[in-house]
Amino acid sequence: MRLHRNLVFATIDALRDIFNEGKYADKEIGKALKRDKRWGARDRAFIAETTYDIVRWKRLYAEIAEVKEPFSRENLFRLFAVWCVLRGINLPDWPQIEPTPTRRIKGRFDELSKIRKIRESIPDWMDELGEKELGKVWDKEIAALNEQAPVILRANSFKTDTRKLKSLLLDENIVVQPVKGYDDALQLVERQNVFTTKAFKDGLFEVQDANSQLVASFLDVENGMRVIDTCAGAGGKSLHLAALMENKGQIIALDIYANKLKELKRRARRAGAHNIEARHIDSTKVVKKLYNSADRVLIDAPCSGLGVLSRNPDAKWKLEPEFLDKLRNTQAEILNSYSKMVKSGGKMVYATCSILPSENNEQVKAFLKRDEGKEFKLIKDKSMLSSTSGYDGFYMALLEKNS
Numbered sequence: 001m002r003l004h005r006n007l008v009f010a011t012i013d014a015l016r017d018i019f020n021e022g023k024y025a026d027k028e029i030g031k032a033l034k035r036d037k038r039w040g041a042r043d044r045a046f047i048a049e050t051t052y053d054i055v056r057w058k059r060l061y062a063e064i065a066e067v068k069e070p071f072s073r074e075n076l077f078r079l080f081a082v083w084c085v086l087r088g089i090n091l092p093d094w095p096q097i098e099p100t101p102t103r104r105i106k107g108r109f110d111e112l113s114k115i116r117k118i119r120e121s122i123p124d125w126m127d128e129l130g131e132k133e134l135g136k137v138w139d140k141e142i143a144a145l146n147e148q149a150p151v152i153l154r155a156n157s158f159k160t161d162t163r164k165l166k167s168l169l170l171d172e173n174i175v176v177q178p179v180k181g182y183d184d185a186l187q188l189v190e191r192q193n194v195f196t197t198k199a200f201k202d203g204l205f206e207v208q209d210a211n212s213q214l215v216a217s218f219l220d221v222e223n224g225m226r227v228i229d230t231c232a233g234a235g236g237k238s239l240h241l242a243a244l245m246e247n248k249g250q251i252i253a254l255d256i257y258a259n260k261l262k263e264l265k266r267r268a269r270r271a272g273a274h275n276i277e278a279r280h281i282d283s284t285k286v287v288k289k290l291y292n293s294a295d296r297v298l299i300d301a302p303c304s305g306l307g308v309l310s311r312n313p314d315a316k317w318k319l320e321p322e323f324l325d326k327l328r329n330t331q332a333e334i335l336n337s338y339s340k341m342v343k344s345g346g347k348m349v350y351a352t353c354s355i356l357p358s359e360n361n362e363q364v365k366a367f368l369k370r371d372e373g374k375e376f377k378l379i380k381d382k383s384m385l386s387s388t389s390g391y392d393g394f395y396m397a398l399l400e401k402n403s
């Protein structure tokens with residue numbers, strides 16, 4: 001592989017802002033990609049994938065390169081040199097890149113790979129927590145979460161189906177395959193930008209992980225129901241619920257962030273979902289008004305996101321144990337409060353994109369024991385691991401309120 005100086009420099013600048021200024025990887029990559037309009041698909045893929053790789057492997061590479069944060073520009077180039085050597089790419093003869101003995105990098109890699117938290121490039125606390133909560137499974141799970149996530153589409157059943165969409169995408173030179181066990185899912189054979197396709201602009205699909213596509217179906221919705229998506233964000237699940245309900249009935253999409261709901265409305269228009277009403281939670285009144293009113297309630301709770309590390313590797317470095325404690329309290333409060341929106345005989349799904357029992361089944365168990373949960377019973381739950389499914393880690397529990 002021949003390395004292009006301007007692409008590498010853009011990558012180094014993005015890494016500087018992500019590592020030293022705490023910026024979000026997806027935003028910085030987006031900014032970097034706008035630097036030169038002449039860059040083609042491969043150039044853009046190089047910047048995105050190299051940046052994500054170095055973010056993912058920050059701890060391992062920093063230990064190999066013997067550099068510490070905050071990283072100077074020289075340090076960032078040393079991390080980049082490690083990336084090159086471990087991928088078998090010849091180091092370019094540039095003044096920014098110190099001549100580094102390849103053998104030394106490989107030797108340190110072999111040595112350091114014996115220690116899991118360094119091999120898997122995660123903070124000490126995360127490794128301890130993963131082992132405490134998942135036991136032996138953690139070893140395989142964290143390895144799977146370090147793999148690059150596949151790109152999965154959800155065919156929008158209002159407008160198309162997987163067979164038709166596959167053929168339309170092929171006309172745009174995008175090859176996809178159905179995913180067994182996931183009715184509306186198509187997997188990209190090769191990573192490509194799908195957002196510029198006509199099919200996307202026409203609202204024929206959303207990009208959504210395969211396991212995430214199981215959540216809306218778990219809620220057991222029917223046409224004509226009143227459904228509340230309490231933590232709707234930009235609407236991934238609301239859009240899916242609207243499709244499952246064939247636009248019949250009502251979906252109320254709530255979130256504490258108005259900007260996310262604005263994006264939800266834009267996506268709903270594109271998808272042709274007309275039965276979603278977005279309501280910003282700007283006071284407790286918004287929630288209270290909805291008590292005992294819904295046939296179905298979805299709580300897609302804010303969580304650690306440990307199940308989606310392959311998609312958001314910078315979460316490894318942004319998450320902190322104290323924040324996780326706060327999140328668990330928020331999850332319990334949300335369960336207490338939003339469960340009140342369920343009508344007698346109605347159902348509720350509590351879901352997270354976490355793999356930690358303390359955010360998942362243990363939250364549900366504790367809820368069922370509290371006063372707020374005494375009218376509910378657990379119908380079924382499902383934990384999805386990345387190491388066994390090949391997709392994001394998710395949890396979902398279906399609960400029913402007594403009639």
Ligand SMILES: C[S@@+](CC[C@H](N)C(=O)[O-])C[C@H]1O[C@@H](n2cnc3c(N)ncnc32)[C@H](O)[C@@H]1O
Pocket residue numbers: 230231232233234235236237238254255256257260281300301302303334353
């Ligand atoms: C896992 S994300 C939701 C993703 C979304 N359902 C989707 O499918 O695209 C969790 C959401 O909960 C929202 N949130 C956090 N605290 C909340 C609260 N107290 N009430 C409602 N929403 C909350 C966050 O803004 C975030 O959008």
